[in-house]
Amino acid sequence: MLIIGIAGGTGSGKTTVVKKIVDSLPNGEVAVLSQDSYYRDNSDMPLEERQKINFDHPKALEFGLLINHLKKLKEGISVEEPIYSYLTCTRSHETVTVFPKKIIIVEGILILTNKELRDLFDIKVFVHADPDDRLLRVIKRDTIERGRSVDVVLDRYHNSVKPMHEEFIEPSKTYADLILPQGGNNLVAINILTSIIKMDLEKQVK
Numbered sequence: 001m002l003i004i005g006i007a008g009g010t011g012s013g014k015t016t017v018v019k020k021i022v023d024s025l026p027n028g029e030v031a032v033l034s035q036d037s038y039y040r041d042n043s044d045m046p047l048e049e050r051q052k053i054n055f056d057h058p059k060a061l062e063f064g065l066l067i068n069h070l071k072k073l074k075e076g077i078s079v080e081e082p083i084y085s086y087l088t089c090t091r092s093h094e095t096v097t098v099f100p101k102k103i104i105i106v107e108g109i110l111i112l113t114n115k116e117l118r119d120l121f122d123i124k125v126f127v128h129a130d131p132d133d134r135l136l137r138v139i140k141r142d143t144i145e146r147g148r149s150v151d152v153v154l155d156r157y158h159n160s161v162k163p164m165h166e167e168f169i170e171p172s173k174t175y176a177d178l179i180l181p182q183g184g185n186n187l188v189a190i191n192i193l194t195s196i197i198k199m200d201l202e203k204q205v206k
Contacts, residue, residue: 001074002200003104003120007112007172008127009165010056011137013183017127017190018107024194029201031073031101035108037082038066041091050089056109056164063114066106070120073100102204103197109165112172125193126176129183131162 008014022030040062042050053060069079080095112118112126129137135157142148148156173179180189 001100001102001104002122002197002204003070003074003106004123004125004197005111005118005121006105006107006125006127007109007169007176008180008183009129009131009134009169010109010161011134011141012127012129013137013185014107014109014127016184017125017180018105020184020187020190021105021194021197025103025197026201029101030103030105031098032105032107033066033069033081033098035061035066035106035111037084037096038062039084039089039091041082043090045089047088053089054160054164056160056168058110058113058168061110063117067114067117067120069098070104070106070117073098073104074120076100102201109169110172112175113168118175123193123196124175124177125180126173126178127180127183128173129181133183 006014006018018032022032038061039055040060042053065082069081072079078097078099081098083092083094083096084090085092106117106121112124118124138157138161139150139153142153142156143150178189178193180186180193184190
């Protein structure tokens with residue numbers, strides 16, 4: 001089993017990179033765990049308080065559960081990945097079953113900030129993008145997918161996303177084995193990473 005951690009700032013293009021890698025590999029050989037599924041359940045808080053949560057701070061995540069799930073997958077045991085809603089800021093009662101695969105990709109903005117999780121990765125990747133490009137993607141995503149107004153998105157960006165990126169996410173780039181500039185548009189870097197993964201798949205077959 002090869003475990004790959006793909007980190008990068010909000011709106012850097014991580015999801016695009018992951019999709020392109022998965023699409024280029026044999027069907028059924030890859031499982032993806034999203035950091036976003038492991039935000040803490042805040043159903044005990046009023047909705048107004050939940051909406052103020054700083055999702056860009058490591059404390060917002062239940063790293064212990066993510067680490068536990070990744071270790072189980074390494075042992076060949078399937079796990080139940082939580083489903084998290086940004087609209088309600090709570091976890092669903094339903095889960096998604098993730099089965100052990102030859103390739104496991106863990107994706108999220110903060111995954112390289114946690115040493116115990118970081119040490120489980122065979123390859124650590126950081127997707128880098130220009131701050132202006134990231135902000136434009138965040139505005140588009142949050143207004144369409146998360147029902148936020150542009151003013152709310154910009155306020156959140158300046159009060160939490162940008163400072164947390166500078167304090168936690170950008171420094172975690174130093175732990176990366178491979179840095180992908182230009183996010184999902186860097187086809188050369190994505191192809192190199194995909195080639196490394198394919199070589200590992202061939203070794204697993206032998």
